[in-house]
Structures are given as C-alpha cells and as structure tokens.
Amino acid sequence: MRIYPEQLNQHLTQKIPSCCLIFGDEALLCLEATEQIQKAAKKQGYLEKLSFSLDGNFDNDLIFGEFQTLSLFSEKKIILLTLTKTNKENTAFIREITPLLHPDILLILQGPKLNNQQMSSVWFKTLEQKGIFVATNLPQAHRFPQWVFQRLKALNLHADKDIIDYLCLHFEGNLLAAKQEFEKLALLYPKQNLTLQQVEQSITTHNHFNLFQWIDSLLAGDQMRSVRILKQLKAEGTELLLLCATLNNEVQKLLKLSYQSQQHSLTQLFNQQQPKLWPAKQQLIRDALTRLNINKLEKMIIQCAEIEISIKVENKDSNWLKLNEITYSFF
Template structure:
C-alpha cells in the first residue's frame, strides 16, 4: 500500500505493518518518517534494533540471517536496511524478495533510500515491499505549499504566527526545509511563547545577539571547542531552552552522520552535500568536519545526544549540562571527559 508522509502518523496510530519503504530526496521528512516508525515500534515493545548500511561490499546474506534469527530475548525486533544512494541489482533484489517471502511478521523491516525514479518504483523489489507493507514516497514541498508547511511546523511546537511572518520566513529559506526547521527552532528559542509576527521574524534574522545556537554549531564544526563551549555556557546562563538547543545540535549531527555514510559508500563530497541541501556558505564547515569525524564517531555522538535528552527530561540521573558540554566538545573534535 502507498502512504503519504503526512498520513503516516495517522496510519501508525491504527496499525504497524511488517515492512516499510521510505524513499525520497527531502532529507528532513524522510528522517522524520523513519523516526515515527521507530517510535511506534518502541511503543509496541519492539526495543531491539539491527541496522544494516548498504555499500558496495555489503553481504546481503546478513539480511536473511537477521530475519531468521531470534532476538536476544526471543522478542520482536526492528531491522533497518539503509540503502542510501546504493543501486539494487538483480542479486540484492532477489535476496530482499526472498526475505519477504519467508517473513512471518514477527520482525519489522524498515528500508530507507534516496529518490527512486519511475523505473525503480516499478521494479520487482519495490512492488514486493509495496505488497508486503507500505511505501512512503516523500516529495519535496513546492513553493505554493511551503507556507502551509511552515505554519503546521510552528503549531507542532506550540508557536503561533501570522501570515506575514510565515511569508517572510518562506522567502528567507527558499524551499530548504532543513533551513526552515532550523529557523523555526531559532524562533522558539528566541521568542518562547510570544506570538510570531513579521517583525519578530525580521528581528530574529537580523539579530545582533552575541551568541545563538546556530553560531554555536558552526563554531563547533569549525573545530573551535573553546569558543563553542563558551557559547553554550552563555546560552544556558541566559535561560536558553536547552531541549530546543539540543534538537538543533542533534539534527546537525544526524545530517553529518548521513553524509559520512554516503561518503564511505563511495559518494563524491560535493554531490553528497548537495543531496543533503547544505548551504554553499556552510559546505566548507561540513567538509572539514567530515574529514575529522567518520560515521562511527558521529553515530556515537547521536547516542550521546540521546543521553543528553534523557537527562534533560529527568529520565536519568546524569548531569545534562555536563553531557551537553561533552557533546559540543566532541563535535568540535576535542574530548572533554570520559562520557562515551
């Protein structure tokens, strides 16, 4: 079956199918669709997860083994197959179809990849996934629908905005959803519960504030741990919303992680960054960071970010401020203390 990305939450509230394919070039939405499926799995008690990142050397037999093997405690598990930009050949297509033929629904398979052309969408492996579960094909948000997308995004995090404010923000981000999401997060931090008007957006854009979380991120990516930590301490001291700030940092790390995976699969750096919709003025920061941090290290940073999140929400006894400082320091390439 086919499910639109905006329908996925409603679909998951009613059922969890054994197989999902999430494909598309809009990185933010594909990430969030996958996150929704993972969260629904956890809500249904599926806590174990196996992740396979497909590259030219990937052993497809691992997928069959994962489907046949029981989890550590004999429970259901989520199997993630991340294709990235890898192309499916006849052999990999046959193995994936074999997995589906033997799957009994005990485990959940989540396949994710970039944009698929019409030929790929009509291939045997995609049709097999479609028949066994659901295909979520993510489309870019065009200009005429961008304002509505921004408005819904703001409401989701408790912001209210007038039409002029939304129009100004849409003009600023020029269709880049990752940039729009960052700007909305910035407005949440700067404006709090204040109603968002065009003046608020303009002031946020032209803000001459000494530090903001996005300057902090760029400073960390530049490898300047000392200044990044000073910015973090100042933001926290000024009463910055630590959960929203962590969200911005985590999204940046997740984007870097996916770029690193594609590079390790043989992708060219410029194409990878273009696919991730990294702004031209930030590409140098990304390139230097990706030379310094590989996917394994960035994966560990995502795990550390989840610990910061748990500590911020009172779900662990760890010190969220210390963990956050270590996260920023490690992103900048400097180890602050033994936390990972």
C-alpha cells in the first residue's frame, strides 16, 4: 500500500506490517518517517534495532543471520536497511531475504527516489504487498499548501490562506528550513492565530529550487513561478549553459511528440515510452502542447542553440536576458 508521509501516523495506530518501504528524494521526510515507524514499533514490542547499509561492502551472511536467529525467547527486532543504490546486486539480495520476513521482525527498507520501472519490479511489488510504501518525495507545488497547513496544525498554530500562500512563496523546495521556521513561530506565538505581520517579521527567504522544477513550471504555464525559480537559480550560481541545455533537451522532446501526435494520440505515445512518465508529467506535457505549436518549438530550439554558442564564446549577462525571452514563449 502506498501512502504519503502525512498519512503515516494514522496507519501506525494499527498493527505494524512486517515491511515498511521508505523511498524518496526528501531527506527530512525520510528521516521523520523512519523515526515515526521506529517509535510506533517500540510501543508494539520491537525493542531491538539493527542497522545495515547496502553499499557494496555489506556482510550478506551477517544480515541473513539476523533474519534467521529467532527463538521462543528472542525479542522482537527492527532491521533497518539503507539501500544506497538500486543495482542488481542489492535488489538480488533483497529478493533473497524477502522469504525470511517474520512477524517478530520489522524490516524498514529506505533509499532514494524510485522510477516507475523500479516500482514495477518484482522485488518492490512483493515487499509492497507485504507492508506499506511511504513516498518521501518533495511535495509538488499544488500539494505544498496542504503540507504547510498540516505542519502548522500539528504545532497548534492557525493561519489563513494568505499566510499559507506567503509561507509557500518563501519555503517551497526547502522543507528543512520550513520545519525550523514553523517551530520558531510556535515558540514565539504559541497556540495563536498567526498574523501576516508576525510571519513577515519572523522569516527570511528560504526558497530552494532545482532546474527540473523550473522545467515543470514552464510546461504548466505558470509564469510567476517559473520566473521566480529562474531568478533563484541564477542567484545560487546555477550554470547558464546547464539551464539552456536542459531546456533545449525538453523542447526537443516536445517537438518530437508534436510531430508524432499528428498520426498518433498522446496517450498512445506515452504508453510506448520507456521508462513510462508519471501521470503528472504526462499532464504537464499535454498542457504545454496545447499552447505551443511546431513553429514556436522549432524557434525555441534555434534560440537555445544560439545562446549555447554565445556562452562558449563570451559569457555575458545578455545571455540571461535571451534565456528569459525563450521562457516567456511558453506562456
């Protein structure tokens, strides 16, 4: 069963399954989910905890032994396995230990974000059926306000929509800074209805974005957000050449789909792609192609190529302006 981190506490009030999968790209959510599961497990009698990292140097026999050394008087135990890479060696080992799962052993398997192909693999599907999968990914833009609301509520703080929007503007993409700021607000204004003035006085800007969020905002046609992200990426020293090359690559994909969609539906084209795109990504591409025709996409590719050449010859601020011009073509 797949659940989001905010749903985890509710599931942990029941009997803990023999396997908990925690995979995602957000370290804070991964850490919190692991701690929540361990705390709930302790209340249910899992008093011993063992941790192993599957980093290529792990001792197979030692881990196997921990799954097999159970007796009538053994304590229930938690075995935490950190999967540093989802390579063949590690996944083969996981397949071998899966039949050894036991009601007196709680396996917590954590690791980086998985793609669709990895989540469709036999080892993952088998473990997911035996327990729960907590997807600890960075909340998407449309889910971030709800994440902020729930965090404030857990701290007995109350905020209206304007304040939540203001907090989202400053903390999107940086959950650790958001968590720290919310805890500070709880100390300054315990159990209060927050005002915008209180929040403005307390916080500084903590946005943290990556270039893939920038691309997604362009595809979605969200002009304000894409401009804000690009400005932040520039301030953080992100290489202009990297941004331009990434944009060029995305536009070429759109152009290819635009040509192919003249003979096949987008649904057919998406189904043929390997690895398959997330439904959310498919929708972003659909939205973009409703706004961008072939002529516009071809022009963007030429503009990107011109910027890349210009950067290699002489890196001027004018190239940033040219990149801005291309991004405005998305709206």
